[in-house]
Amino acid sequence: MHEPTDALAAPRFTGIRTFARLPHLPEIDGADAAIFGMPWDGGTSFRSGARFGPEAIRSASALLRPYNPAQRQMVFGHLSCVDAGDAPTVPGYIEETLTRIEAYAAGIIAQGAVPIGLGGDHSVALAELRAVAKQHGPVAYVQVDAHHDLWDSYNGKPYNHGTFAKRAIEEGLIDPARSFQGGQRGSLYGPEDYEVAAELGIELVPWLDLRSWTPEHFGEHIRDRVGDAPLFLSFDIDFVDPGLCPGTGTPEIGGPTGEQALDLVRALRGVNLVGADVVEVAPQYDSPGQHTALMAANVVYELLTLLAIAKA
Ligand code: MN
Numbered sequence: 001m002h003e004p005t006d007a008l009a010a011p012r013f014t015g016i017r018t019f020a021r022l023p024h025l026p027e028i029d030g031a032d033a034a035i036f037g038m039p040w041d042g043g044t045s046f047r048s049g050a051r052f053g054p055e056a057i058r059s060a061s062a063l064l065r066p067y068n069p070a071q072r073q074m075v076f077g078h079l080s081c082v083d084a085g086d087a088p089t090v091p092g093y094i095e096e097t098l099t100r101i102e103a104y105a106a107g108i109i110a111q112g113a114v115p116i117g118l119g120g121d122h123s124v125a126l127a128e129l130r131a132v133a134k135q136h137g138p139v140a141y142v143q144v145d146a147h148h149d150l151w152d153s154y155n156g157k158p159y160n161h162g163t164f165a166k167r168a169i170e171e172g173l174i175d176p177a178r179s180f181q182g183g184q185r186g187s188l189y190g191p192e193d194y195e196v197a198a199e200l201g202i203e204l205v206p207w208l209d210l211r212s213w214t215p216e217h218f219g220e221h222i223r224d225r226v227g228d229a230p231l232f233l234s235f236d237i238d239f240v241d242p243g244l245c246p247g248t249g250t251p252e253i254g255g256p257t258g259e260q261a262l263d264l265v266r267a268l269r270g271v272n273l274v275g276a277d278v279v280e281v282a283p284q285y286d287s288p289g290q291h292t293a294l295m296a297a298n299v300v301y302e303l304l305t306l307l308a309i310a311k312a
Protein backbone atom coordinates (compact mmCIF):
# COMPACT_ATOMS: atom_id res chain seq x y z
CA MET A 1 0.00 0.00 0.00
CA HIS A 2 1.48 3.32 -1.11
CA GLU A 3 0.09 6.33 0.72
CA PRO A 4 1.04 9.91 1.63
CA THR A 5 3.47 10.88 4.36
CA ASP A 6 1.45 11.34 7.57
CA ALA A 7 0.97 15.08 8.16
CA LEU A 8 0.42 14.40 11.87
CA ALA A 9 3.97 13.04 12.02
CA ALA A 10 5.75 15.38 9.56
CA PRO A 11 4.20 18.79 8.81
CA ARG A 12 2.71 19.05 5.34
CA PHE A 13 4.95 21.96 4.38
CA THR A 14 8.01 19.73 4.76
CA GLY A 15 9.38 17.24 2.27
CA ILE A 16 9.92 17.21 -1.48
CA ARG A 17 6.75 18.02 -3.41
CA THR A 18 4.87 15.11 -4.95
CA PHE A 19 1.13 14.86 -5.47
CA ALA A 20 -0.48 14.71 -2.00
CA ARG A 21 2.95 13.78 -0.56
CA LEU A 22 2.73 10.35 -2.16
CA PRO A 23 5.91 8.38 -2.81
CA HIS A 24 7.62 9.26 -6.09
CA LEU A 25 7.66 5.88 -7.79
CA PRO A 26 7.99 5.94 -11.59
CA GLU A 27 8.01 2.12 -11.40
CA ILE A 28 4.44 2.16 -10.00
CA ASP A 29 5.07 -0.96 -7.88
CA GLY A 30 1.57 -2.38 -7.75
CA ALA A 31 -0.31 0.88 -7.16
CA ASP A 32 -4.00 1.19 -8.14
CA ALA A 33 -3.57 4.73 -9.44
CA ALA A 34 -0.57 6.71 -10.67
CA ILE A 35 -0.60 10.49 -10.85
CA PHE A 36 1.84 11.83 -13.42
CA GLY A 37 2.71 15.24 -14.83
CA MET A 38 2.64 16.43 -18.43
CA PRO A 39 4.59 19.71 -18.36
CA TRP A 40 3.70 21.06 -21.79
CA ASP A 41 2.16 24.20 -23.28
CA GLY A 42 3.29 24.03 -26.89
CA GLY A 43 -0.31 23.40 -27.96
CA THR A 44 -1.76 26.63 -26.55
CA SER A 45 -3.53 29.12 -28.81
CA PHE A 46 -3.41 32.13 -26.46
CA ARG A 47 -1.60 32.39 -23.11
CA SER A 48 1.14 29.83 -22.52
CA GLY A 49 2.33 28.72 -19.08
CA ALA A 50 0.68 25.33 -18.48
CA ARG A 51 4.10 23.65 -18.58
CA PHE A 52 4.31 24.69 -14.93
CA GLY A 53 0.86 23.31 -14.13
CA PRO A 54 1.95 19.94 -12.69
CA GLU A 55 4.41 21.62 -10.32
CA ALA A 56 1.73 24.04 -9.05
CA ILE A 57 -0.89 21.31 -8.60
CA ARG A 58 1.58 19.19 -6.64
CA SER A 59 2.37 22.10 -4.32
CA ALA A 60 -1.31 22.83 -3.68
CA SER A 61 -2.07 19.13 -3.15
CA ALA A 62 0.05 19.01 0.02
CA LEU A 63 -3.13 20.05 1.85
CA LEU A 64 -5.10 16.91 0.93
CA ARG A 65 -6.06 14.50 3.71
CA PRO A 66 -6.87 10.78 3.40
CA TYR A 67 -10.65 10.79 4.07
CA ASN A 68 -13.26 12.38 1.75
CA PRO A 69 -16.33 13.23 3.84
CA ALA A 70 -18.37 14.36 0.79
CA GLN A 71 -18.31 10.75 -0.45
CA ARG A 72 -17.84 9.12 2.98
CA GLN A 73 -14.86 7.33 1.52
CA MET A 74 -11.33 6.65 2.67
CA VAL A 75 -9.13 7.53 -0.31
CA PHE A 76 -5.46 7.23 0.64
CA GLY A 77 -4.81 4.07 2.58
CA HIS A 78 -7.68 2.35 0.76
CA LEU A 79 -6.47 3.06 -2.75
CA SER A 80 -2.76 2.52 -3.30
CA CYS A 81 -1.44 5.63 -5.09
CA VAL A 82 1.92 6.88 -6.30
CA ASP A 83 3.27 9.96 -8.01
CA ALA A 84 4.86 8.53 -11.16
CA GLY A 85 6.79 11.69 -11.96
CA ASP A 86 6.62 13.61 -15.22
CA ALA A 87 6.29 12.38 -18.77
CA PRO A 88 9.11 13.66 -20.98
CA THR A 89 8.22 16.48 -23.39
CA VAL A 90 10.14 18.13 -26.21
CA PRO A 91 9.70 21.92 -26.31
CA GLY A 92 8.71 23.09 -29.77
CA TYR A 93 7.83 19.64 -31.11
CA ILE A 94 4.21 18.75 -30.44
CA GLU A 95 4.02 15.50 -32.40
CA GLU A 96 7.16 14.10 -30.75
CA THR A 97 5.88 15.24 -27.36
CA LEU A 98 2.56 13.45 -27.88
CA THR A 99 4.48 10.28 -28.82
CA ARG A 100 6.58 10.45 -25.64
CA ILE A 101 3.61 11.18 -23.36
CA GLU A 102 1.70 8.30 -24.93
CA ALA A 103 4.60 5.93 -24.21
CA TYR A 104 4.81 7.16 -20.61
CA ALA A 105 1.08 6.69 -20.03
CA ALA A 106 1.19 3.29 -21.73
CA GLY A 107 3.92 2.24 -19.29
CA ILE A 108 1.68 3.12 -16.36
CA ILE A 109 -1.28 1.23 -17.86
CA ALA A 110 0.88 -1.81 -18.63
CA GLN A 111 1.76 -2.00 -14.93
CA GLY A 112 -1.92 -2.15 -14.01
CA ALA A 113 -2.44 1.34 -12.58
CA VAL A 114 -5.04 3.90 -13.67
CA PRO A 115 -3.20 6.93 -15.07
CA ILE A 116 -4.29 10.33 -13.73
CA GLY A 117 -2.54 13.10 -15.67
CA LEU A 118 -1.71 16.62 -14.55
CA GLY A 119 -1.53 19.08 -17.46
CA GLY A 120 -0.21 20.69 -19.35
CA ASP A 121 -2.32 22.24 -22.07
CA HIS A 122 -5.22 20.13 -23.30
CA SER A 123 -3.40 18.74 -26.34
CA VAL A 124 -1.80 16.17 -24.01
CA ALA A 125 -5.15 14.40 -23.75
CA LEU A 126 -4.66 13.11 -27.29
CA ALA A 127 -1.55 11.26 -26.12
CA GLU A 128 -3.32 9.83 -23.07
CA LEU A 129 -6.29 8.72 -25.18
CA ARG A 130 -3.96 6.97 -27.64
CA ALA A 131 -2.44 5.01 -24.75
CA VAL A 132 -5.79 4.20 -23.13
CA ALA A 133 -7.41 3.16 -26.44
CA LYS A 134 -4.48 0.87 -27.21
CA GLN A 135 -5.34 -1.05 -24.06
CA HIS A 136 -9.15 -0.83 -24.04
CA GLY A 137 -10.21 -0.04 -27.61
CA PRO A 138 -12.33 3.07 -28.27
CA VAL A 139 -13.30 4.44 -24.85
CA ALA A 140 -16.21 6.45 -23.52
CA TYR A 141 -15.09 10.02 -23.03
CA VAL A 142 -16.43 12.77 -20.77
CA GLN A 143 -14.95 16.27 -21.03
CA VAL A 144 -15.94 19.25 -18.90
CA ASP A 145 -14.47 22.36 -20.40
CA ALA A 146 -15.40 25.92 -21.38
CA HIS A 147 -14.43 24.82 -24.92
CA HIS A 148 -15.20 21.71 -26.94
CA ASP A 149 -11.75 21.47 -28.54
CA LEU A 150 -13.38 20.10 -31.70
CA TRP A 151 -12.01 22.73 -34.08
CA ASP A 152 -10.44 21.33 -37.23
CA SER A 153 -7.15 23.24 -37.27
CA TYR A 154 -5.35 26.34 -36.10
CA ASN A 155 -3.17 28.27 -38.54
CA GLY A 156 -3.52 25.34 -40.91
CA LYS A 157 -2.04 22.86 -38.43
CA PRO A 158 -3.84 19.85 -36.93
CA TYR A 159 -2.37 19.45 -33.41
CA ASN A 160 -3.36 22.01 -30.80
CA HIS A 161 -5.25 22.23 -27.52
CA GLY A 162 -8.35 23.35 -29.43
CA THR A 163 -8.34 20.49 -31.95
CA PHE A 164 -7.32 17.39 -30.01
CA ALA A 165 -10.85 16.11 -29.35
CA LYS A 166 -11.65 16.08 -33.07
CA ARG A 167 -8.36 14.24 -33.72
CA ALA A 168 -9.30 11.71 -31.02
CA ILE A 169 -12.60 10.98 -32.77
CA GLU A 170 -10.93 10.77 -36.20
CA GLU A 171 -8.31 8.37 -34.83
CA GLY A 172 -11.04 6.14 -33.40
CA LEU A 173 -9.73 6.55 -29.83
CA ILE A 174 -13.14 7.40 -28.39
CA ASP A 175 -16.67 6.19 -29.09
CA PRO A 176 -18.68 9.38 -29.72
CA ALA A 177 -21.97 7.57 -29.02
CA ARG A 178 -20.77 6.96 -25.44
CA SER A 179 -19.18 10.37 -25.02
CA PHE A 180 -20.19 13.74 -23.64
CA GLN A 181 -18.89 17.29 -23.47
CA GLY A 182 -20.31 19.84 -21.05
CA GLY A 183 -19.69 23.38 -19.85
CA GLN A 184 -18.91 25.15 -23.12
CA ARG A 185 -19.42 28.90 -23.16
CA GLY A 186 -17.96 32.16 -24.39
CA SER A 187 -17.81 33.69 -27.83
CA LEU A 188 -17.52 31.49 -30.92
CA TYR A 189 -16.56 31.85 -34.57
CA GLY A 190 -20.17 31.09 -35.56
CA PRO A 191 -23.20 28.91 -34.70
CA GLU A 192 -21.66 25.99 -36.59
CA ASP A 193 -19.02 25.74 -33.85
CA TYR A 194 -21.45 23.81 -31.63
CA GLU A 195 -23.14 21.99 -34.53
CA VAL A 196 -19.90 20.17 -35.31
CA ALA A 197 -20.36 18.10 -32.14
CA ALA A 198 -23.61 16.58 -33.43
CA GLU A 199 -22.00 15.98 -36.82
CA LEU A 200 -19.25 14.01 -35.09
CA GLY A 201 -21.84 12.13 -32.98
CA ILE A 202 -20.71 13.43 -29.59
CA GLU A 203 -23.21 15.00 -27.17
CA LEU A 204 -22.48 18.61 -26.24
CA VAL A 205 -24.33 20.43 -23.44
CA PRO A 206 -23.18 24.07 -23.14
CA TRP A 207 -22.98 25.65 -19.71
CA LEU A 208 -26.12 27.74 -20.39
CA ASP A 209 -28.04 24.42 -20.36
CA LEU A 210 -25.85 22.36 -18.02
CA ARG A 211 -26.10 24.98 -15.28
CA SER A 212 -29.73 24.00 -14.59
CA TRP A 213 -28.94 20.27 -14.22
CA THR A 214 -28.71 18.90 -10.70
CA PRO A 215 -25.61 16.81 -9.94
CA GLU A 216 -27.92 13.79 -9.56
CA HIS A 217 -29.34 14.32 -13.06
CA PHE A 218 -25.83 14.78 -14.45
CA GLY A 219 -24.66 11.54 -12.84
CA GLU A 220 -27.64 9.56 -14.13
CA HIS A 221 -27.28 11.05 -17.60
CA ILE A 222 -23.60 10.16 -17.82
CA ARG A 223 -24.10 6.63 -16.47
CA ASP A 224 -26.87 6.14 -19.08
CA ARG A 225 -24.74 7.40 -21.92
CA VAL A 226 -21.48 5.70 -20.90
CA GLY A 227 -22.88 2.44 -19.54
CA ASP A 228 -20.14 0.16 -18.22
CA ALA A 229 -17.70 1.10 -20.99
CA PRO A 230 -14.16 2.05 -19.99
CA LEU A 231 -14.28 5.80 -19.39
CA PHE A 232 -11.67 8.52 -19.74
CA LEU A 233 -12.60 11.75 -17.96
CA SER A 234 -10.93 15.01 -18.92
CA PHE A 235 -11.33 18.05 -16.69
CA ASP A 236 -10.20 21.32 -18.22
CA ILE A 237 -9.74 23.74 -15.31
CA ASP A 238 -11.20 26.54 -17.45
CA PHE A 239 -14.57 24.82 -16.93
CA VAL A 240 -14.63 26.60 -13.57
CA ASP A 241 -15.39 30.33 -13.56
CA PRO A 242 -12.14 32.31 -13.96
CA GLY A 243 -13.18 34.45 -11.02
CA LEU A 244 -12.24 31.41 -8.94
CA CYS A 245 -9.73 29.80 -11.30
CA PRO A 246 -7.91 32.58 -13.13
CA GLY A 247 -4.73 30.56 -13.64
CA THR A 248 -5.48 29.23 -17.10
CA GLY A 249 -4.69 30.07 -20.70
CA THR A 250 -8.08 30.74 -22.34
CA PRO A 251 -10.46 31.90 -19.58
CA GLU A 252 -14.19 32.30 -20.32
CA ILE A 253 -16.32 34.39 -17.98
CA GLY A 254 -19.49 32.95 -16.43
CA GLY A 255 -18.85 29.35 -15.39
CA PRO A 256 -19.58 27.12 -12.40
CA THR A 257 -18.25 27.68 -8.92
CA GLY A 258 -15.73 25.27 -7.50
CA GLU A 259 -18.47 23.72 -5.38
CA GLN A 260 -20.71 23.12 -8.41
CA ALA A 261 -17.86 21.60 -10.39
CA LEU A 262 -16.82 19.26 -7.56
CA ASP A 263 -20.43 18.14 -7.10
CA LEU A 264 -20.64 17.16 -10.77
CA VAL A 265 -17.50 15.02 -10.48
CA ARG A 266 -18.74 13.44 -7.25
CA ALA A 267 -22.01 12.53 -8.99
CA LEU A 268 -20.12 10.15 -11.28
CA ARG A 269 -20.03 7.33 -8.72
CA GLY A 270 -20.32 3.98 -10.46
CA VAL A 271 -18.55 4.73 -13.74
CA ASN A 272 -15.73 2.50 -14.97
CA LEU A 273 -12.88 5.02 -14.89
CA VAL A 274 -9.74 3.81 -16.71
CA GLY A 275 -7.97 7.16 -17.04
CA ALA A 276 -8.40 10.85 -16.35
CA ASP A 277 -6.68 14.18 -16.36
CA VAL A 278 -6.89 17.74 -15.07
CA VAL A 279 -5.40 20.17 -17.56
CA GLU A 280 -4.79 23.80 -18.49
CA VAL A 281 -3.49 25.04 -15.11
CA ALA A 282 -1.18 27.99 -15.90
CA PRO A 283 0.08 29.18 -12.50
CA GLN A 284 1.52 32.48 -13.77
CA TYR A 285 -2.03 33.87 -14.00
CA ASP A 286 -3.20 32.36 -10.72
CA SER A 287 -4.08 34.49 -7.71
CA PRO A 288 -1.57 34.85 -4.85
CA GLY A 289 -3.44 32.11 -2.98
CA GLN A 290 -3.08 29.68 -5.91
CA HIS A 291 -6.83 28.95 -6.04
CA THR A 292 -6.60 27.41 -9.50
CA ALA A 293 -3.93 24.90 -8.52
CA LEU A 294 -5.82 24.09 -5.32
CA MET A 295 -9.00 23.49 -7.30
CA ALA A 296 -7.12 21.20 -9.70
CA ALA A 297 -5.62 19.25 -6.78
CA ASN A 298 -9.09 18.77 -5.33
CA VAL A 299 -10.54 17.60 -8.65
CA VAL A 300 -7.77 14.98 -8.81
CA TYR A 301 -8.70 13.99 -5.25
CA GLU A 302 -12.35 13.52 -6.31
CA LEU A 303 -11.22 11.38 -9.25
CA LEU A 304 -9.14 9.24 -6.89
CA THR A 305 -12.21 9.01 -4.64
CA LEU A 306 -14.25 7.60 -7.55
CA LEU A 307 -11.56 4.95 -7.99
CA ALA A 308 -11.55 4.26 -4.24
CA ILE A 309 -15.34 3.81 -4.26
CA ALA A 310 -15.06 1.41 -7.22
CA LYS A 311 -12.49 -0.62 -5.27
CA ALA A 312 -14.60 -0.78 -2.10
MN1 MN B 1 -9.84 22.15 -23.29
Ligand code: MN
Nearest residue numbers: 146147236238
Ligand atom coordinates in the same frame (compact mmCIF):
# COMPACT_ATOMS: atom_id res chain seq x y z
MN1 MN C 1 -10.93 25.00 -22.25
